[in-house]
Amino acid sequence: MAYLSSEQHKIVSDAVGEAELQTSGEILTVLADRSDGYSDISLFWATTFAFTVMSVFAFYPEPFLNLWDDISQSWGIDWSIGQIASMTIALGLLTFVAAWGVQLWDPLKFALVPSPIKTSRVHAQAVKHFKVGAERRTHGRTGILIYLSMSEHRAEIVADQPIAEIVAPEIWGEAMADMLAEIKQGHIAEGMAAGVRDVGQVLSEHFPRAEDDENELPDRLIEV
Secondary structure, eight states: OOOSOHHHHHHHHHHHHHHTTSBSOEEEEEEESOSOOOHHHHHHHHHHHHHHHHHHHHHOHHHHHHHHHHHHTOSOOOOOHHHHHHHHHHHHHHHHHHHHHHTTSHHHHHHTSOHHHHHHHHHHHHHHHHHHHTTTOSTTSOEEEEEEETTTTEEEEEEOHHHHHHSOGGGGHHHHHHHHHHHTTTOHHHHHHHHHHHHHHHHHHHSBOOTTOOOOSOOSOEEO
């Protein structure tokens, strides 16, 4: 799913190019639709709902059986233990399929994912992209990644070791705040550009641009 047009991509790329004129740091930007499929969370909820329905039926079978009699327009059935067991399993399977199916709707699916799990997986995916695209890929190891995951509504800034040793994580808070303020208004490209400018300002203070500095990472926004 593409979130940005070519013109909006250019807004971010231009911001990266301008920021790197003042620093030897190399800024990589990644925009992701989501950081994980969360199929394990969907499985958890589907299983939980199924066992809950099965448990309720096992303790209070009469309302379910009466409803079945009404639907089937029967005169009342003398349910055997085997039939009740079969009904329990059938209810569990139907509930599992229904619970899994409704979670195919992304808004509900992501609403059911606990916040700490979203945060953890977005961070893990950001680190993965950083290791592939930026870590140890620059002279002096001055790469930094700005990662935005849309479905989870989360962003991460991951820096190479020499940067992380000098710049405390909380310093990136202003960049995060400026970026998210724009994104919450639907201005994704402008938000990422604002984050890039703030990150570039911090990097310029600690890693000023050298005369022989070369552009070692692509300025373009990577959308995945």
